[in-house]
Amino acid sequence: MGNLVADWALWAAGQAPDSFDTSPRPARSGAVLALIALAPRVGRSVVNTDLPAGPALDDPVAFERAWRAVGYGCPLVSAEVSGRQIHDALEQQWAPDGAGVLTYAPLAVSANVRYSFDAAGPAGDRVAPGDVLIGGAALRPEASYRAVTTSYTLTGQDGYPAFGGYREPARHRRDTDSFPAYVAALGILEAVSTGRVTAKGAALLDPGEEALLLAPAGPVPGLATPVAAEEEAARDAGRRPVC
Numbered sequence: 001m002g003n004l005v006a007d008w009a010l011w012a013a014g015q016a017p018d019s020f021d022t023s024p025r026p027a028r029s030g031a032v033l034a035l036i037a038l039a040p041r042v043g044r045s046v047v048n049t050d051l052p053a054g055p056a057l058d059d060p061v062a063f064e065r066a067w068r069a070v071g072y073g074c075p076l077v078s079a080e081v082s083g084r085q086i087h088d089a090l091e092q093q094w095a096p097d098g099a100g101v102l103t104y105a106p107l108a109v110s111a112n113v114r115y116s117f118d119a120a121g122p123a124g125d126r127v128a129p130g131d132v133l134i135g136g137a138a139l140r141p142e143a144s145y146r147a148v149t150t151s152y153t154l155t156g157q158d159g160y161p162a163f164g165g166y167r168e169p170a171r172h173r174r175d176t177d178s179f180p181a182y183v184a185a186l187g188i189l190e191a192v193s194t195g196r197v198t199a200k201g202a203a204l205l206d207p208g209e210e211a212l213l214l215a216p217a218g219p220v221p222g223l224a225t226p227v228a229a230e231e232e233a234a235r236d237a238g239r240r241p242v243c
Contacts, residue, residue, distance in 0.1 A: 001050050002038045002108030003192045005070055008182040009034035010110040013078045013148040015181075026168035031078040031148035033134050034110040035089060041105050041159030046071055046150050046175060051189065066183045071175030078148040079166035084141040087129050088162035090115065094123040095159075105159055111193050115139075120201035121211050148172070 012033035017023075038045055046139040049069050059168060090107065097103050102123060109115070118125075132139035152158045154166060172178065183189055 001047055001069075002036065002106070003111070003194065003196060004051075005038075006036045006110045006117075008070070008179055009036055009076055009148050010112075011182055011185070012076050012178045013146075013170075013224060015173065015178065017171070018173055018177075021119065023171045026080075026170050028080070028146055028168070029170065031146045033086075033113050033145060034148045035086075035153070036108045036149060037153050037158055037160065038079040038106045038108050039104075040153070041095070041103070043152060043158050044072070051183075061183055061189055064215055065181055066180040069177055070179040073174055073176050074151050075174050076148055076172040076178070077151045077154050077169050078146055078172065079154060079163070079169040080144050081140045081147050081163055081166050082141065083129065083143045086145060086147065086164050087127060087132065087139060087141060087214045089160050090117070090127045090132065091124055092099055092160045092162055094126060104230060107160070109196050112197070114196055114198075116198045116200050118201045119199040150175070221230075 010031055010033065013034070014029070017025070036046060037075075038047060047070055051065065075115050093105050093107055094102060095105070112135050113133065115127060117127045117131070129139045129141050134145065147163075149163075150158075153160055156161050156164055170212070173181075
């Protein structure tokens with residue numbers, strides 16, 4: 001589901017804005033990659049529920065199911081960021097909590113991105129820029145890339161401060177509008193590619209340590225019921241701005 005949502009975000013960045021949207025549009029439109037926080041350290045995930053897979057592919061996805069699955073009524077935003085910022089955001093998936101326990105707040109990436117991380121490395125030094133591929137080319141820290149993500153991730157409000165100082169932002173359609181449009185545009189909803197992220201050094205860990213390192217910092221997307229999502233949204237209302 002996270003991969004599907006990342007693919008949607010990249011697609012959404014290339015679509016025409018709403019007719020009423022008069023916000024500035026940068027010269028370079030669209031995006032070359034998407035990163036989506038699945039279990040952010042602050043607030044809730046943009047993913048509310050799963051969409052069925054497997055045999056359920058024969059079951060039409062009604063508009064209501066797609067509308068409830070993703071979003072909280074906020075726009076996606078694309079912006080110019082450096083390769084170093086992308087690298088730092090990937091590193092910020094792992095961080096110690098207040099008790100010093102290492103937590104994992106995963107970022108999903110679009111289908112044109114592949115990267116590996118050192119599962120036995122220290123937090124802050126797990127991802128080598130050369131192991132991050134965007135469109136088959138290695139990430140260059142000094143280069144500029146146009147990335148798309150949620151407005152909260154871009155502005156550092158959900159636990160990934162790496163994108164501070166982003167440039168030339170562009171607002172895209174609200175998530176609850178554009179995700180159903182993406183599902184409709186696909187026509188047939190199929191399981192998306194996996195294997196976008198791989199771990200090096202995992203064989204050196206014992207099972208207990210591996211489970212700890214890969215435990216998400218927040219609620220696991222796809223397990224929340226609509227009621228739970230609504231209750232969490234109400235709690236978040238006090239700390240998130242109105243979009």
